[in-house]
Amino acid sequence: MLVFEDAHLHRGIKVLLRGTHLKIFPQQKVALIGANGCGKSSIFQLILGNLGLDQGHYGHPKGWRISHMAQEVASSKRSALDYVLDGHKEFRAAETAVQEAHTQGDDHALAHALATLDDLKGYQQPAIAEQLLAGLGFKPEQMSAPVSSFSGGWQIRLNLAQALIQPSDLLLLDEPTNHLDLDAAMWLEQWLQQYPGTLLLISHDRDFIDAVSDVIVHVEHQQLNRYTGNYSAFERARAEALALQQRMHEKQQQEVAHLEDFIRRFRAKASKAKQAQSRIKALERMEMISAAQVDSPFEFRFPCHDKMSDPLLVKNEAVLGYQAEKPILQQVQFSLTPGSRIGLLGHNGAGKSTLIKTLVGDLPLLEGECVAGEHLKVGYFAQHQLEALDVNASPMLHIQRISPNAREQEIRNFLGGYGFQGDRALEACGPFSGGEKARLALALVAWHKPNLLLLDEPTNHLDIEMRQALINALLQFEGALVVISHDRHLLNQTVDEFWLVHAGKVSLFEGDLQDYQSWLKQEGAEPVSGSSEGIENSAPDTVIEQNTQEARKAKKQQEAQRRARLSPLKKQLTQLEKKVEQCQQRLNSIENELADSSLYEESKKAQLKTLLADQQAIKSDLEAAEMTWFELHEEMERIEHSE
Numbered sequence: 228m229l230v231f232e233d234a235h236l237h238r239g240i241k242v243l244l245r246g247t248h249l250k251i252f253p254q255q256k257v258a259l260i261g262a263n264g265c266g267k268s269s270i271f272q273l274i275l276g277n278l279g280l281d282q283g284h285y286g287h288p289k290g291w292r293i294s295h296m297a298q299e300v301a302s303s304k305r306s307a308l309d310y311v312l313d314g315h316k317e318f319r320a321a322e323t324a325v326q327e328a329h330t331q332g333d334d335h336a337l338a339h340a341l342a343t344l345d346d347l348k349g350y351q352q353p354a355i356a357e358q359l360l361a362g363l364g365f366k367p368e369q370m371s372a373p374v375s376s377f378s379g380g381w382q383i384r385l386n387l388a389q390a391l392i393q394p395s396d397l398l399l400l401d402e403p404t405n406h407l408d409l410d411a412a413m414w415l416e417q418w419l420q421q422y423p424g425t426l427l428l429i430s431h432d433r434d435f436i437d438a439v440s441d442v443i444v445h446v447e448h449q450q451l452n453r454y455t456g457n458y459s460a461f462e463r464a465r466a467e468a469l470a471l472q473q474r475m476h477e478k479q480q481q482e483v484a485h486l487e488d489f490i491r492r493f494r495a496k497a498s499k500a501k502q503a504q505s506r507i508k509a510l511e512r513m514e515m516i517s518a519a520q521v522d523s524p525f526e527f528r529f530p531c532h533d534k535m536s537d538p539l540l541v542k543n544e545a546v547l548g549y550q551a552e553k554p555i556l557q558q559v560q561f562s563l564t565p566g567s568r569i570g571l572l573g574h575n576g577a578g579k580s581t582l583i584k585t586l587v588g589d590l591p592l593l594e595g596e597c598v599a600g601e602h603l604k605v606g607y608f609a610q611h612q613l614e615a616l617d618v619n620a621s622p623m624l625h626i627q628r629i630s631p632n633a634r635e636q637e638i639r640n641f642l643g644g645y646g647f648q649g650d651r652a653l654e655a656c657g658p659f660s661g662g663e664k665a666r667l668a669l670a671l672v673a674w675h676k677p678n679l680l681l682l683d684e685p686t687n688h689l690d691i692e693m694r695q696a697l698i699n700a701l702l703q704f705e706g707a708l709v710v711i712s713h714d715r716h717l718l719n720q721t722v723d724e725f726w727l728v729h730a731g732k733v734s735l736f737e738g739d740l741q742d743y744q745s746w747l748k749q750e751g752a753e754p755v756s757g758s759s760e761g762i763e764n765s766a767p768d769t770v771i772e773q774n775t776q777e778a779r780k781a782k783k784q785q786e787a788q789r790r791a792r793l794s795p796l797k798k799q800l801t802q803l804e805k806k807v808e809q810c811q812q813r814l815n816s817i818e819n820e821l822a823d824s825s826l827y828e829e830s831k832k833a834q835l836k837t838l839l840a841d842q843q844a845i846k847s848d849l850e851a852a853e854m855t856w857f858e859l860h861e862e863m864e865r866i867e868h869s870e
Contacts, residue, residue: 228252228288228856229274229397229425231451235282236269243269245449246283250853251442252804253288253396256419256426258436258458261446263662263690267429270446271295271399274427287397288860294395296403300382303374307365307385310374311356314389318347352392359388362414363407364575380406380610391418398422401429404713405687408575412713413744431691433458434715455812525696527644527670529606531705532678536600538562539679539707540586545595547578547585554593555581559733561726563679567707570718572736572743573728574750579711582728583609583681586709606677608685613664618657622647622667625656626674645670646693661688669697678706686714715740792866796859803856810849817842 229251236244243266251257259267272278273285275295287293294314303310313319321344328337360370363384369377374385383406390398400419404412412435419426419439430436436443436458443454443461454461540563548555555578563569571579584590587607617625622645626638642652645666656667665688672680680701686694694717701708701721712718718740725743727736736743817838820826826835 228860229427230286231283232285233283234280234285234451236266236273236278237281238266238269242449243446244280244451247450249444249451249453250807251425251427251444252807253425254423255442256422256428256440257442257444258428258430258440259444259446260430260436260458260461260691262692263660265446267446268401271401271427271429274397274399291396292394293397293399294390294393295399296383296390296401297386298383298401300374300379300386305374306371307360307374307377308353308356308370310385311360311388311392312352314392315347315352315394317394318344318349318352321347321349356388356392359391362411362418363388364411366576384411387415395424397425397427399427402431403428404430404432404435407713408684408711409572409713409715409718409743410574410747413747431686431689431694432714432716433691433694434719453811455808525644525646525666525693526699527641527673527696528700529673529680529704529706530676532602532604532676534602535565535678535706536602538564538598539600539603541596541598542585542592543596543598545585545597546593547581547590548593549581549590551593555731556728556733557731559595561733563707563709565678565706567709568721568723569707569709570722570725571709571711571728572725577728578731578733579728580683582733583607583683583709583711586679586681603679604675604677605679605681606672606675607681607683608669608672609683610687612668612671613661616656616664616667619655621653621655622670623652625667625671629671629674641674642670644696662690662693665689666693673700680704680706680708682708682710682712684712685710686712686717789866793863796863796866800856800859800863803852803859807849807852807856810845810852814842814845814849817845 229249231244231247231249234244234247234249235242259270261267269278273280274287275293305313321340324340325337325344328334328340357367357370361367365381365384374382377385387400387403390400403415407415412432416435416438419428426439428436428440438457440457441455443456443458445452445454445461445465454464456464541561543560545559546554546557547559559582571582573579581590585592587605620628622642623635623638626633626642630638639652642648646663647667647670656664659667665685669685685697689697694714698717698720701717708721710718710722725736725738725740727734727743738746820838821835821842825831826838
């Protein structure tokens with residue numbers, strides 16, 4: 228069990244956690260959500276041991292193997308395949324031990340090292356690493372390329388593969404889909420669904436969270452608020468809680484107004500002074516309930532160019548690519564009209580970006596015809612535009628360079644919708660986060676008032692609120708839209724039809740994203756399944772074959788005995804976890820009922836008494852179940868480490 232008790236965490240003068248409590252059970256898949264800057268990444272650093280609580284307690288079971296996805300990649304000349312295999316530290320250590328024993332001629336050490344390597348499924352590791360890389364979009368020829376030859380986004384994919392190959396009981400993933408395309412995101416989703424350990428995930432991709440998680444932890448107001456279910460269930464529960472909070476706030480405000488009115492009218496009267504004073508004290512003691520706040524800080528739109536051609540862009544028998552002798556797409560034929568909503572599907576490297584670059588005009592046709600409407604005005608967003616921002620210029624200055632005659636207040640109003648309010652609009656964008664830079668790049672696209680909008684992975688680095696604001700803006704956009712995105716929620720909300728870029732062709736895809744996922748399964752292999760033993764690796768065949776039959780047999784007998792002793796304990800543990808979950812749900816329900824101030828009226832005294840008794844009984848059951856859970860877990864640890 229992963230436990231936070233009365234946890235206080237500060238970063239500098241900022242309070243991230245204040246007296247919060249949380250319990251996460253083994254094998255649960257948890258999505259950690261919350262506004263940027265609320266402390267999600269700091270919680271990961273706390274779990275990894277790089278930070279400590281300022282007060283309170285954090286703990287997880289002894290011996291838990293923790294794997295995490297690093298956000299930085301050091302320059303390396305190692306091949307992509309070797310780099311991924313390096314993530315499995317136990318395998319690499321066993322490999323080294325085998326080689327050292329060979330060199331020293333130590334047969335006893337060699338037998339021990341070979342047995343360890345065999346336990347780690349040494350034969351399978353290179354093949355499994357290749358499958359991981361293939362699932363994340365790497366081509367066979369790329370697997371032998373040096374890490375330093377890849378762009379930053381692809382290097383992060385290598386870090387993700389390292390995290391997946393490492394044997395783990397707890398897997399920490401921070402924005403794992405940010406640098407993935409749709410195919411790779413779908414593959415990762417399936418892999419994580421099969422992962423048997425505990426998963427803690429930070430993500431702003433709501434469809435990905437929905438498919439993977441069974442628990443949501445919302446970091447808000449310095450608290451870790453736990454919700455059972457996926458993101459959709461969290462949204463419903465949160466909406467209900469906010470509605471209840473708003474009703475309680477409004478009722479309390481009526482009570483406050485009544486007390487203040489009494490004080491104002493009778494404070495000066497001697498006969499009523501004592502009563503007025505008692506009401507003043509009542510007001511001072513009253514814990515104020517804040518109004519529910521759910522409004523997004525982002526609200527903007529993509530204004531369309533004043534004039535519109537119909538069609539906006541036509542291509543006939545077009546051949547696309549970089550070299551005439553090596554075309555990427557052939558016989559491309561389509562017509563984009565105002566109101567078109569197109570999502571591009573297809574494998575990595577199939578030609579989606581080539582098609583987008585041709586639509587932008589960055590890449591001329593190799594053959595065929597291109598007819599642009601008289602009033603065509605293209606707006607293009609891609610990740611490389613974040614690097615193209617002037618790091619010394621403010622959001623205001625970026626806009627002023629485009630439109631020197633624009634009024635300052637007009638620019639401020641415009642930038643405010645993208646989250647750049649007040650002095651933030653005047654600050655140099657160099658220190659901005661990835662999300663802030665992405666918002667600024669989107670703002671620059673919108674300022675030009677395009678009538679053909681081309682978006683290549685626009686949601687990378689954006690939080691959930693900004694993604695929803697982007698969806699709202701796209702729904703109101705009057706021009707044509709062509710988008711590449713791994714964010715299925717955005718695609719489902721904004722796209723009317725899909726084009727499949729595959730085998731050198733661009734064709735209409737008859738179906739939705741679920742159909743596309745089925746198509747992907749038919750096209751390629753199933754994902755490598757997650758394993759609590761990691762996904763193990765290999766050594767040379769001649770070395771593995773030297774392992775003794777006696778060592779294998781003894782090892783298997785020990786494992787069988789251990790499994791026999793652990794099996795009934797695991798069943799009890801599962802039953803206890805279900806009981807704890809049920810108790811927690813019932814307790815939450817009772818506490819919601821107790822929050823209703825009308826329950827404290829005289830007429831509902833019996834109901835209140837029953838609820839309070841139920842609350843106490845459930846708390847007792849919960850404490851007993853948790854104590855038994857700890858005892859069972861300790862017993863299992865003793866068994867696992869006794870042999």
